[in-house]
Amino acid sequence: MLDKIGIAKRIAQEVQDGYYVNLGIGIPTLVANYVREDIEVEFQSENGVLGMGPFPFDGEEDADIINAGKQTITTLPGASFFDSATSFSMIRGQHVDLTILGAMEVSENGDIANWKIPGKMVKGMGGAMDLVASAENIIVAMMHTNRAGASKLLKRCSLPLTGVGCVKKVVTNLAVLEVTAKGFKLLERAPGVSVEDIKKATEGELIIDGDIPEMNI
Amino acid sequence: MLDKIGIAKRIAQEVQDGYYVNLGIGIPTLVANYVREDIEVEFQSENGVLGMGPFPFDGEEDADIINAGKQTITTLPGASFFDSATSFSMIRGQHVDLTILGAMEVSENGDIANWKIPGKMVKGMGGAMDLVASAENIIVAMMHTNRAGASKLLKRCSLPLTGVGCVKKVVTNLAVLEVTAKGFKLLERAPGVSVEDIKKATEGELIIDGDIPEMNI
């Protein structure tokens, strides 16, 4: 079973040379730390920066240079700043190659819910609805089950949706799954996790085709 | 009766302090030379410049700095360059206060035709259709009649339209006319031109209300 860092490490393997990547808040943000060093990747943040670097050194932070999580950041050579319309031109226009974001629920047809829980304070969707409606390549990073032990990979999402039929891949603490026309296709098991464990934790249609390899992290 | 320069001089009186102005090719271009010197006006050209100045001195022309007529120009302090989408945001978004352009025909309801003569080589509308569809304040500069002596102020345009119901004012070699719901309202006569002369030269509905003053140029 993976922890959050494990999930981030596994997703980092999906990042390919030449990719522009948008990382959501939470586990997705950690992915940046584990991308192979021999490939070139640029990180976009929807508040208006391309070519984000690491956090600034203590004392060098600039209030005018932040990411979409409102964290102070730095930029790398080749970076650029732009306005919000241009930023979403990159996203809506499918110039960003990979979007990684967290979710509360994913359904077997690729719907995602990650912005609202009825009855609780709603903070808003931020850029998530634009990202999921536009990105061609969306990977969800999340725990396989919620704190009560209920599956987050469902037949149908119970929470208000963020987007429909958009998720391509899900990486959880238990497994890597591809969203196909027939449901969640199990691709890999987390270390020490059995196919049976994954079956039990998955409410949506689970497709098990032949031997399922263990992840190589 | 006015010549082209006279028409330009009369239109220049319509330009008010604080106006952003877009000038078409031909007579409209001349208007810039006769704007009062005690007011502040900025000229926009739809190829992407705001704050145009006079032509450059001989030897100082820059191939990268032209107006929409493809003429080499200069810029004044406070000028800016921008892309074509931004340029038409200024026009479509009604940030340009006054548009002055030439026409082949204007109808009594404010339609304008100035881009195409069937059977002849068509050069295109350039930015004219965007300008006339968006501008709140459009003044047409033209001769009252064509070379054959036929009126260019018509009940209905005979040529393919550039825009519908958009012209607010027409300044010709004979008169200044306002386009109203009831037709062309005669506002001023050119020096030495009688109301009768204007009547004869106007095919569209002409409204003559009281004494018509002579222009003061």
Place this chain on the structure above:
Amino acid sequence: MISKKVNNVQDALKGVNNDMTFMLGGFGLCGIPENAIAELVKKNVKGLTCISNNAGVDDFGLGLLLHGKQIKKMVSSYVGENDEFERQMLSGELDVELIPQGTLAERCRAAQAGFPAIYTPAGYGTEVAEGKETREFDGKMYVLEHAFKADFAFVKAWKGDAAGNLVFKGTARNFNPVMCGAAKITVAEVEELVPVGELDPNQIHIPGIFVQRIFQGQAYEKRIEQRTVRQK
């Protein structure tokens, strides 16, 4: 050169009134019009509709207007980080319309550029699209979203000149440029009002035609919401 310069924030906010709709630039607390917000607090105008990506924090940014119960409705994409906001929203005192961030940006840009509405894929199939027209183009579904209408846009730039030309810095740019010219009156406050002619005409982010009033801002706090650093 048409001058847009006004002497101070008081002159810049002339005509501001109760029940108006405002656009306010900024993302989080980054690039917000601090001077305009402070003056709106002083003027104590009420019943406002505010279009702004975020709603500030409890004691800064739009949180200051929320504190005085000046805002009737917020149109935003993300409104966390603000307890008073949550209280007013849950009690029903505050009306909140949440819309996707890219939609918010483009509805501003539509107003700026004279487009009545846009088709965006964002929110299709979600409650954001409820009651809205949807339409298929090339096998993909889109939602029709209308241009905003606002009385004032308050934006903050890094540098500007009397002609109204603006240059922004870093990610403090964000929504500020798309709000310029998107309201009846655009008020720009700048950290540095430079002499006309000093800004390179080639490097102006917003030409002055989109700005009606500009003034030299004072005493910028530029608060950082999430100070994240690494050690040397």
Place this chain on the structure above:
Amino acid sequence: MISKKVNNVQDALKGVNNDMTFMLGGFGLCGIPENAIAELVKKNVKGLTCISNNAGVDDFGLGLLLHGKQIKKMVSSYVGENDEFERQMLSGELDVELIPQGTLAERCRAAQAGFPAIYTPAGYGTEVAEGKETREFDGKMYVLEHAFKADFAFVKAWKGDAAGNLVFKGTARNFNPVMCGAAKITVAEVEELVPVGELDPNQIHIPGIFVQRIFQGQAYEKRIEQRTVRQK
């Protein structure tokens, strides 16, 4: 940093083929991709559809492609200044679609930004709107115009870097920025390819994400169409 740099115009034009649709930046002869056009002439690709505000003059710009009868269709707003163009159009060899200049710009921008279509007032009530959907918003009529689809966009910038970032000069900017990222592959040629990091991130007109290939252009002629001067 993701490098977009290619060594020369030949590499930049790999994949270019007969019957493709191209976008070409420039207004008149100002800011046109001279190197790409010259190479297209050499490659002698035929049956092209070219989206470009103008069609060059007889012996320069797109006129060079017209001369070789390489263009099947032009989509432009203004095509004067070109005798060969007129001859081919009147003889029926060349198909011409004339559209308003602002519509042309925005149909490019729609493709760049992922919008399927836009509503513009330009051309309503004219033959440009014939056969197109029209619609009223707030008492004003608009025409629905669709995003362009193109295989290559050829643009010309003043400065650029290997990351694909571009800076334009003066009115040579024009349609170039709105065409970046509006085709499957955007090829940028620059007068000066500068080291990565030299361009101020705050002053980049087009971020590299919108550009797939960039190369150092050669021997720019930058011809002036209407040399207008005054005497000292």
